[in-house]
Structure formats: C-alpha cells, structure tokens
Amino acid sequence: MNLKKIISIRFLFGAVLFALFLTTYWHWSAYKAFLQTRLNFAQEQNTLVVKPGHGxxxxxxxxxxxxxIDNQYYLRFLCWLNPEYKNIKVGEYELEGNETPISLMQKLSEGxxxxxxxxxxxxxxxxxxxxxxxxxxxxxxxWPKVGKGKRTTESQNELSSAESNQQPFDEQALLIELKxxxxxxxxxxxxxxxxYGKNTSAMELLKRSVARMRKILKEEWSNRAPGLPYQNEYEALIMASIIEKETGIESEREQIAGVFVRRLQKNMRLQTDPTVIYGIGPSFNGDITYKDLRTRTPYNTYVIKGLPPTPIAMAGQASIHAALNPAxxxxxxxxATGDGGHKFSATLEEHNKALKEYLRKLRQKNN
Known part of the structure; x- marks a missing residue:
C-alpha cells in the first residue's frame, strides 16, 4: 500500500471520527439543553394523570x-441513565409552570x-x-355488593330500622370486610x-380510619380509671359517642362522663336526648316531644336501662378519654345553661331549679 493511500485512509478515518465527535457533541449539548427546557403542556393544563399501562x-x-417535548428519545435516554425514572407511579400529578423533564420524572417515579x-x-x-x-x-x-353480608340477624334488622344511618348498600357485608x-x-x-390520591378506594379510607380508631381505643382502654361500669372497649366507645353529642366544651367532657358513669352504677337510666334523636332516625324534625321520650326504640335511654346497643356518632379521642377517665x-x-354550657346538680331538686332557669332564659330569648 503506497503512502498516498495510507494518508487518504487516515484522513478519511479522522474525518469520520471528527464528524462522529461533532454529532455526539451536538446531541449531548441538545440533550443537556433538553433537560433544562420547560415542558410545553397546554397553558390550561395543570394536572397530569398517569393510568395503568402508561410506561x-x-x-x-x-x-x-x-x-x-421536541424529542422523545432524549426523555428515554434520561430514563436509561436514571433507571429509577422508569418506575413511574399511577396517579394524578400537579404540573408546575416551570416543570422540566427531570422535575417531572422525579415526581412520577417517587409517586x-x-x-x-x-x-x-x-x-x-x-x-x-x-x-x-x-x-x-x-x-x-x-362498596361491598348487596347480599354479600351473612351476619344479619333479627336484632340487627331492628337496629337498622330504628336508627338514623340507613345506608344504600349491605352494611353487614361492609362490617365483614372491615373485620x-x-x-x-x-x-x-x-x-x-x-x-389520599385520586381514585383511592372508599374502602381503603375506611380501613385506615377503623385501624386508627382501634389503636386509639386500645391505648385509652389500657389507661382507664378503675371501677368503671363497662364490660369491654365497645361499651366505652358507646359512652364516648354520647359524650361527644352532649357537649363540644372540652372542660365539660369528663364531668358529663362522671354523671353518666354514676347513673349506670346506681342503675339509673341515662336519660340523654341525643340517643332519643338517633333512635327516631330520619323522621326527626328538630324538636324532641314528650311522646318521643316515651316511645320505645333500642336507643331511647329514657325507656331502656344501661347503654344503647351501639354508638350514636363518631367520637374523638377527647371524648373517649373522658369516658374512661370520668371526673x-x-x-x-x-x-343546658343557654349559653353553650351545662349546670350540674347532685339532686333532682337542684336539677329542677336549674331546668326552670334554663326554660326562663329560653322564653326570654324567644320573646
């Protein structure tokens, strides 16, 4: 091979290498610029939904x-260099005005x-x-399908017809699924x-809430005062729900709990209006009548002795604590005193005086 041919080959090889270098450098520069480029989503689009199958x-x-984006292969290359970006999570994401390929892929991969x-x-x-x-x-x-539940009994049917929370599905199936x-x-x-994220299931939220209640109730039960008239945690939860409906004043919760606990210990009826209202159900019009107080339902504590069969509302931790640590x-x-609080009495005579005073204030207010 003569010298000229060798020089020509070397020159050609060098030219190819140089062209390859220039091409690589150009693409690398374009790729680096791509990483800093603002993604061009529509101006009115402020969310991005990634569905199953969207790789x-x-x-x-x-x-x-x-x-x-201008070049899909730059985005693929970004994910090749950063394998964690390939593991994108399904869900709804917020798009910021200065979103770049890197910032968005971090969001999608971190969920x-x-x-x-x-x-x-x-x-x-x-x-x-x-x-x-x-x-x-x-x-x-x-929701669990209607008919899935297997635990419905005659007594449970009685509760369903008496209380206010009629549900448009099989509640017994729901209870089974929630254990x-x-x-x-x-x-x-x-x-x-x-x-929660978009399209989170209702059952997932309910399970989280039930798990939280179990944890709080167990903790409070383990630190309860001695000598309480509850057979188990559930009875304490029933009492807590009554306290929750009776007052929103923090300082009164334990006092009200004390009243109810002493009445149970003395075998007195609780005689608490919120249980009557719950037992009336959807037909309650906002005013309790004397007839309501005499009408027997599983929840009317003017008629039944002891606690109602179930809680009547969702009780917060403060009411649970009060039920287990009464004053x-x-x-x-x-x-009621008419100003948001309550007047507590040890005797029926004192109570009747306080009741007359409340009714007097009520008449003045209405006049």
Missing amino acids: INWLAYQWQQQGV MVIQYPFTIVEGTTSFDIFKQLNNTSEIKKD IEHPKLEGWLFPDTYH DGDALYFV
Whole structure:
C-alpha cells in the first residue's frame, strides 16, 4: 500500500471520527439543553394523570406528538441513565409552570401524587360520612355488593330500622370486610383528616380510619380509671359517642362522663336526648316531644336501662378519654345553661331549679 493511500485512509478515518465527535457533541449539548427546557403542556393544563399501562415509552411518544417535548428519545435516554425514572407511579400529578423533564420524572417515579383531604368531624354519623364519600368525585366507590353480608340477624334488622344511618348498600357485608364484629359501623371511624390520591378506594379510607380508631381505643382502654361500669372497649366507645353529642366544651367532657358513669352504677337510666334523636332516625324534625321520650326504640335511654346497643356518632379521642377517665363528684344531673354550657346538680331538686332557669332564659330569648 503506497503512502498516498495510507494518508487518504487516515484522513478519511479522522474525518469520520471528527464528524462522529461533532454529532455526539451536538446531541449531548441538545440533550443537556433538553433537560433544562420547560415542558410545553397546554397553558390550561395543570394536572397530569398517569393510568395503568402508561410506561415511559408510551408517555414519551404521546408527549412528542402533543408538542410537550421536541424529542422523545432524549426523555428515554434520561430514563436509561436514571433507571429509577422508569418506575413511574399511577396517579394524578400537579404540573408546575416551570416543570422540566427531570422535575417531572422525579415526581412520577417517587409517586408524588396530588393529595386530597377527607375529614371526619367529631359527632358525625356514618350516614353523614357515607354521604360525604359518595359526593367526593376523587374517591373510587367500591362498596361491598348487596347480599354479600351473612351476619344479619333479627336484632340487627331492628337496629337498622330504628336508627338514623340507613345506608344504600349491605352494611353487614361492609362490617365483614372491615373485620368489625359488632352490629353497626357507627362509632368505628376515627375523626381526623385523611389524605389520599385520586381514585383511592372508599374502602381503603375506611380501613385506615377503623385501624386508627382501634389503636386509639386500645391505648385509652389500657389507661382507664378503675371501677368503671363497662364490660369491654365497645361499651366505652358507646359512652364516648354520647359524650361527644352532649357537649363540644372540652372542660365539660369528663364531668358529663362522671354523671353518666354514676347513673349506670346506681342503675339509673341515662336519660340523654341525643340517643332519643338517633333512635327516631330520619323522621326527626328538630324538636324532641314528650311522646318521643316515651316511645320505645333500642336507643331511647329514657325507656331502656344501661347503654344503647351501639354508638350514636363518631367520637374523638377527647371524648373517649373522658369516658374512661370520668371526673369525680356527686352530680347525677345536668341541663343546658343557654349559653353553650351545662349546670350540674347532685339532686333532682337542684336539677329542677336549674331546668326552670334554663326554660326562663329560653322564653326570654324567644320573646
């Protein structure tokens, strides 16, 4: 091979290498610029939904077709260099105005989905909560099918017809799935704010809430005062729900608990209006009548002795603590004062005087 041919080959080889270098350098520079480029989502689009089956290759292709990115292969290369970016999570994500390929892939791979709040308020009933769940579009409704429940008994049917939280599904099936061995769901959802991603199932939220209630109830039960008239944790939860409905004043909870505990110990009826209202159910019009107080329901504590068969609302930790740590004293009665609080009395005579004073204030207010 002569010298000219050797020089020509070397020159050609060098030119190819140089061209390859320039091409590589150009693509690398373009790739680095791509990483800092703002993603071109539509101006009105502020969320991104990743559905099952949407892998990185599918997203890269779609985004290039939509003009979100200029080059799908740069995005694929980014994920090749960072394998963790390939493991994107299903969900709804918030798009920020300065979103870049790196910032978005970090969100998708870490599952930083939009979190929605779902709040269970102290004193609400299961009927209120299920209505709230059904009206929340971001929550997937996956109620157990009607007929799945196997535990319905005659006594449970009586409770269902007497109380206010009639549900549009098989509640016994729901109880089985939640592993609640009591006749109603009432009382078992812990009041708190629960955060969830879009399309989280309603059952998942309920399971979280029930687990929280079990934990709190167990902790409070283990630290209860001695000599209480409860046979088990469930009876304490029933009492807590009554306290929750009787007062919203923190300083009164343990006093009211003390009144009810002493009445149980003396075999006196609790005679608490919230249980009567719960027993009346949807037909309650806002005013308790003398007839209501005499009408027998499983929840009318003016008629029955002891506790009602189930809680009447969702009790917060403060009411659970009060039920298990009632205040000492001799009060057996209490009545509203008209200004949000209650007057506590040890005798019926004192109570009747306090009741007359309350009625006098009520008449003055109405006049």
